[in-house]
Amino acid sequence: MIGLLATLTFIVPLLGGLVLFKLDGKRADAVMLGSFFTAMLLQFGVLIEYLLHHHHGTVHVAYMITERLGEVYGIIIDPMSVLIGTVVALAGFIFMFYGMEYMSERNAGHPVRKGKGLFYAWMTLFEGATLGFIYSSTFLGLLIFFELMGLACWGVVSYYGTKAGVRAGFKAFIIPNIGAMIGFYTAIGVGITQLHDLSLFSLSHVSESLKPWVFIALLIAGYTKSAQFPTYSWIPDAMEAPTPASAFLHGAAMVEMGVYLVARVLQFIGPLPVWIFYFMAVMVSLTLLIPILNYPVQNDAKRLLAFSTVAEAGIMFVGLTFAALGLEVGLKAAMFQLTTHAFVKGLAFLTAGTFTYSLGTLDMRRISGLKDLLPVNALAWSVALLGLAGLPPMAIAFSKAELLTTLSAIRITPLAWLPILMLLVDSAVFLWVGVKWITRNVFGKRSVAKAHTHPIITASLIMLLILVFIVPYLAYPLVHGIGFFGGGH
Amino acid sequence: MEPVAVLEIALTLLFLGALVSLLRGGRLAYSFTLASSLPIFVVSVKGIGGFRGEVIPFLPTEVEVDPLSALFLMILAFITFSLSLYLLDYRTRGSGRYLGLSVNMALLSALLFLVTNNLERFTLAYELFAVFTFVIILTSETKGSRKAAWRYIVITQLFGIIPLLLATSLAYSAVGDLHGLTFEGLRENLANLPVGLWLMYALYLSAFLVRAGVFPFHTWVARAYRSVPSPFIPVFIIGEGLGFYGLLRTVEFALPTSRAVGYTVAALGTVSAFATLYSFREIRLKRKFAHHSIMDVGIAFFALGASMVLGGTAGTIVLIGALLHILYQALYKGTVFFGLGAIEHYGEDPTVCSIRKLLRGHVISLLISLSVFSMAGVPPLAAFVSKWPIYEGIAMSRDVLLWIMMLTIAFLSLFPMASILQIRRLNRELCEREVEREEIPLMIRAVTGMMAVAGFTVAIFPLILHPWLISAIEEIRGSIPGSPVEVFFASPSFLLAVVLLIAAPLAGWKIGKMPTDRISELLLIFYNAGDILKEAFEFFLGKFKRAYITYVLPVIKVVPRYELPDIEDVDDAFDYPIRHLDEAMFMPLIRAVERLAHWGKSRNLDMNALIGGFAIAMAVLIVLLGVFA
Structure with missing residues (x-):
């Protein structure tokens, strides 16, 4: 039963997406929202079924097993996939509920009169591919959904057809593709030639001499997907996408799936040599340096948030860096951070989208007096920016606190200080910049006499505002259940 | 009634006060605040005998109220009572809803800070107090409140929240268990600390000096006091008390007594007392008394340090x-x-x-x-x-x-x-x-x-x-x-x-x-000494900003060299295009694909269909590979 439900969660949006290529107008609205809503309900079904009957256990369903390749397609239902699947389905639904109004002719910055069916189609495929990726238990399955995500990302980023959008779309398609070719083709190659099994479970059987290199190859795939150094710039450019898509690919899909991939690999691969930790610690610190240097000179709301995505994904990788050292709490903290970030970043993007929708600009120098113009948006913007800086009681504060418990690794190597200190510096600089913009955008004098909004927009922001505060309590039981397979490291 | 239940009532009332304030604002919210002062006082009285327990079902928080907590709870109860009663008749300027919300939440955080013995919750309460007092300053909407709020939260985060988080993480690595992460637990496991004790002292000292507004972290006090409506200043006075309590709690209950730390605390307290001299420059009474306030807290810290030295x-x-x-x-x-x-x-x-x-x-x-x-x-x-x-x-x-x-x-x-x-x-x-x-x-x-x-x-x-x-x-x-x-x-x-x-x-x-x-x-000599310190700080800040503009900006943005000297502030650099470091690496490939796209366009190919078809072909290939392998 749970296997069927999990399979349907990604099949439904994939089919919905295909249908949507031929639709437009209200019909497109209905099919898109129906697909997202159904996927969310099915995912809630998986969650409830899992909590009631399989608590903290692992359900593995092999769809296809061959003699020479072992498991070719299958799914894994465990605390990690259930948690992240729920995050994606719930966040995806809220983003596209908002998207229904955003993609209307009332949008002051980007009025849409026709052709939104194409956007919906890519977005719905995106959701299906992401959910499929989350549940896949084999490298072949992961590769297919990884590529589908890349394709959908290209579709949504270049949707407006502007020169910058088309360029950003290509970039967003190519860079993760290079990673996929390096990571997945290596893993599949090893699976075919040595293990005769493509399942994640077979990773622990990779020879000790080859294991670090397979991991590094998959890590590169993760880095490209998650916009980590040195392949970060596709994500600030990808803000050319319509805002609901930006929220999805920054907050719940795409970028997060790179982290998820590496987390999955770490779950199964077993102990790794300590130099992997050194490598990851240096890479993640370099990644965090980029947004730290860039925050102060950003005046475009979405670009500022894009650099914050690079940092927040980096922070998830800080957890994974410690997990590579054998600390299970690093794995938990990374997934916790992924969960909390999805809603805070979603709130931030959707609010930035309302700047386009209501004021027709994303230039924060031209946005002022939100408190009086759009009170809910003002609250949302303040909460989102303070939340991204890691201040409580917003969700990210709790996952960052969990992450800091990995500091015990300084017993093993003093290099453990480096990513933690970079993480803290990032939070401090973002807070400095974030509060500066809050004081201007929210509390300054009105930049315009009046600004319009819509109940759908307001309702979406309120839903996310609530989730930003309660998600740590809802997610923690599943986070607690995440760990290494087979006794781990 | 069990004292833990009374404590829960106090927490609930403050939380309800915050919620009501957010939804409706006005007097009704402060009546919840007023009502909470009684259970806080009861907890304070019961605390003389000491009690333990757990509160907040959805965020289980261990509490241990002892006579030291009880003493500070008594102050908290009295100020909560007075403040809420006062605000019933006070014509609030600024955003009444957010002021009410943040006052209630700041008081709730202070209460949690005083009663918990778990270091993680202690840190959380500290952070919450910092955030909600920041909101009080920000939403006061007086002249200078935005800048004061900005300065307050940045100083508090850099020198307060971050050091305390690090100290708690290090304490966790010594104790190894969140449940046992108490003051007592840390004291018993000091031998397991992965760092020297000096670092723990430095981190705790920094965090609590900021909270109390003691030198060298006193700079937020005068600005914050001036910006906040006077009746809300007692919330910050509570915060100063929390700084004192936090330091006393950690140096007496978690870490061993150190004479060197005692001298440091006493010296910093003494330097803070010099703030009183600056009151002569002020005719604005709130700033005037803010300087005296720094002195008073300094005297308390001086005495605390001296007591650590003397024994x-x-x-x-x-x-x-x-x-x-x-x-x-x-x-x-x-x-x-x-x-x-x-x-x-x-x-x-x-x-x-x-x-x-x-x-x-x-x-x-x-x-x-x-x-x-x-x-x-x-x-x-x-x-x-x-x-x-x-x-x-x-x-x-x-x-x-x-x-x-x-x-x-x-x-x-x-x-x-x-x-x-x-x-x-x-x-x-x-x-x-x-x-x-x-x-x-x-x-x-x-x-x-x-x-x-x-x-x-x-x-x-x-x-x-x-x-x-x-x-x-x-x-x-x-x-x-x-x-x-x-x-x-x-x-x-x-x-x-x-x-x-x-x-x-x-x-x-x-x-x-x-x-x-x-x-x-x-007093000129003292003013000069203060001005020298201030100017030295501004000089280094200016140099840091200049170094950022000169060396970092050309790396992250496309700025012509000859325009660099004209850029005086980071805000002047907004309009320059971004330079992506990784683009150089991938640019040849991107250009090749772009050329391919242009070629396709010139041949009237539908790029959507082309890329879609390519992906479907790849997917089919991969699926077939799996099936026939």
Whole structure:
């Protein structure tokens, strides 16, 4: 039963997406929202079924097993996939509920009169591919959904057809593709030639001499997907996408799936040599340096948030860096951070989208007096920016606190200080910049006499505002259940 | 009823107050705040005997209320009661909803901070208090409040939240279990700390100095006090108390006592006391009293440091003085700011003139005077009583460093009195205009009066505090003086203490009568020292900004070299295009694909269909590979 439900969660949006290529107008609205809503309900079904009957256990369903390749397609239902699947389905639904109004002719910055069916189609495929990726238990399955995500990302980023959008779309398609070719083709190659099994479970059987290199190859795939150094710039450019898509690919899909991939690999691969930790610690610190240097000179709301995505994904990788050292709490903290970030970043993007929708600009120098113009948006913007800086009681504060418990690794190597200190510096600089913009955008004098909004927009922001505060309590039981397979490291 | 249940009621009421304020605002929210003060007081009384438990079902938080917590809870209960009662009649400027929300949540955080014994929750409560007090400043919407809020939260995060988070993470790595991550647990596992103890002291010290507004992290105090409506300033006064409590709790209950740390704390407290000199520059009363406030907290920290150095009977006597001083200063400062709130109630900025205009001859004037005389250490009022054991305990020792610091503090203590006389003199000389004073609402008068009387009473009759104070001291030091006589007359050195205490207001009286210019000339050397520090900080900040613009900006943005000297601030760099470091690496590939796209377009190929088809073909290939392998 749970296997069927999990399979349907990604099949439904994939089919919905295909249908949507031929639709437009209200019909497109209905099919898109129906697909997202159904996927969310099915995912809630998986969650409830899992909590009631399989608590903290692992359900593995092999769809296809061959003699020479072992498991070719299958799914894994465990605390990690259930948690992240729920995050994606719930966040995806809220983003596209908002998207229904955003993609209307009332949008002051980007009025849409026709052709939104194409956007919906890519977005719905995106959701299906992401959910499929989350549940896949084999490298072949992961590769297919990884590529589908890349394709959908290209579709949504270049949707407006502007020169910058088309360029950003290509970039967003190519860079993760290079990673996929390096990571997945290596893993599949090893699976075919040595293990005769493509399942994640077979990773622990990779020879000790080859294991670090397979991991590094998959890590590169993760880095490209998650916009980590040195392949970060596709994500600030990808803000050319319509805002609901930006929220999805920054907050719940795409970028997060790179982290998820590496987390999955770490779950199964077993102990790794300590130099992997050194490598990851240096890479993640370099990644965090980029947004730290860039925050102060950003005046475009979405670009500022894009650099914050690079940092927040980096922070998830800080957890994974410690997990590579054998600390299970690093794995938990990374997934916790992924969960909390999805809603805070979603709130931030959707609010930035309302700047386009209501004021027709994303230039924060031209946005002022939100408190009086759009009170809910003002609250949302303040909460989102303070939340991204890691201040409580917003969700990210709790996952960052969990992450800091990995500091015990300084017993093993003093290099453990480096990513933690970079993480803290990032939070401090973002807070400095974030509060500066809050004081201007929210509390300054009105930049315009009046600004319009819509109940759908307001309702979406309120839903996310609530989730930003309660998600740590809802997610923690599943986070607690995440760990290494087979006794781990 | 179980004390834990009472504590939960207090937390619930404050939370409800915050929610109601957000949804409806106004008086109703403060009635929840008012109602919460009673259970907080009950918890404080029960805490003298000590109790443990767990609160907040969805965020299980271990609590352990002991006499030390109980003493601070008593202050919290009293200020919560006074503040909420006062605000019922106060015409709030700024965003009433958010002010109500943040006041309730700040009080809730303070309560959690005082009752929890779990270091993780302790850190969380600290952070929450910082965030909600930041919201208070930000939503006050007064002139300068935005900048003050920005400065406050950045300083608090950099030097408060981050060090405390690091300290908690290091404590966790020593204890190895979140459940056992208590003050006691840390003390038992100090040997497992992965870092030297000095780092733990440095991290805790930084966090609590920021919270208390002690040098070198005092810079937020004057700006924040000026920006926030006066009745909300007692919330920050509670915060200063939390800083004192946090340091006392960690150095006495989690970490071993260190003389070196004691000297550091005492020295920083002494330097903070110099803030009182800056009050002479101010005619705005809130900033004036903010500087005195920094001094008062500095004196409490000086005494705490001295007690750590001295130990034994002298250390205990000084610690009693420190606790009395932190308690008394909360009361008399609270009264002063509630009094100034009466001026703000009518939309005036409290200055030496507006105090005459509105309050001359009014009972509020008398109440404020009583409190400022308490602050000045006029016998037998509050600061006189609390400084007595501090001076006496130090005089009992032969520690030269502590003597020098004590004499410095004694010298600086003459300035509050001089400052009061300055206000009176300026008031007569400059503020001729007389207007009919308006009626001040009953609650404002009543609360200010109640607080002034409370400050007066506990100073004259410190035995009222006996159960809390003695139990707290016994818990920290193990032995207690048998009676107040053994505290105030422990040795002949009390004579020196009394001489210093009487001399200070007398000297202050004389100096206060001097013209302001003359005093400023005398204090020039101190002002210059302060200005040098400030300018040095601004110089380094400027250099840092310049280095960012010169060296970092050309790396991350496409800025022509010749335009760099014209960029003076980061805001000037917004319009330059971004330079992506990784693009250089992938650019050849991207260009090749772009050329391919242009070629496709020139041949009228549908790129959507082309890429879609390519992906489908790839997917089919992969699927077939799986099926036929």
